[in-house]
Amino acid sequence: MAFDVQNEVSDETLLVLYGNGDAAASRALTLRLTPRVLGYASRILNDPAEAEDVAQEAMLRLWRIAPEWRQGEAKVSTWLYRVVANLCTDRLRKRRSVDIDSIAEPEDDAPGAEAQLQAASRAKALEEALQTLPERQRQAVVLRHIEGLGNPEIAEVLEISVEAVESLTARGKRMLTAALSGRREELGYGDG
Amino acid sequence: MVMVDMHDKDQELELFFAAARDDAPVPSDDLMARVFADSVENMPSGAGIVPAPLVKDGVVTRFLKAIGGWPALAGLATATMAGVWIGYSAPAGLATVTGGVLASSDTGYDIVDLIPSMDGFLMEGGA
Structure with a gap:
């Protein structure tokens, strides 16, 4: 443009x-x-x-x-x-x-999720996994790893300390890894 | 061993993040149009123009403005000082000027008898 x-x-x-x-x-x-x-x-x-x-x-x-x-x-x-x-x-x-019920159920448990996932991209899987995180963790992880902000800037955005940002992103990543581990084979990330 | 495992997991997670970055949502034309319309609607008009100060001018400022500011005042001062100098300085120069143009009084006003015999004629005629 x-x-x-x-x-x-x-x-x-x-x-x-x-x-x-x-x-x-x-x-x-x-x-x-x-x-x-x-x-x-x-x-x-x-x-x-x-x-x-x-x-x-x-x-x-x-x-x-x-x-x-x-x-x-x-x-x-x-x-x-x-x-x-x-x-x-x-x-x-x-x-x-x-x-409150609409967010109580993570989407990966929804009926037909498997069929949907076969066609879905990794991005879609991550998006769903992100929704299982607590809000602040989700915000910190998205800002750090998708928007590409540095920890001091995230601290400014979320109005918390840099240490708190590090803690949020670390916990968020652990939860994401756990949420995505069950789908590794579906998404083409087998043990090999 | 645990460190290596965590590193692998981080790398694997990074693949998901990279996929998500590539799959960023694209704003619809409608959203872009709405945002741009908002920007036009809320655009500050003439914010860059600095408003004139509201403080009233004093006598000196008004006088300066009337004559055209400090440069005009400098010209005025020069003219004034020139006038004063001309008025008070000794007019010695004038004698030089007039002396140059006219002959000095002791030579210029000598009485020359152009018709010396006239008295004699009168006397003789009168006698």
């Missing part, structure tokens, strides 16, 4: 330009950040429609903070991930209070 050429311009610079009424900057930010925001929300919520709502809401908050953005204090992406994390937490909380 035409705005790929702006990749060397930082998110913060684009946000400041947007704050000064630059429409091209808003288009570039939309193209650059919306996929990341949606990706993160999708993996935490496992619901495409809800993830889209969260992505739009998070981006809306970004547009609104632009005029007051304090440069050099936080990375735009870190701030945005934090907004998404909080929005997802709110959604999951509501989901729990409204329909």
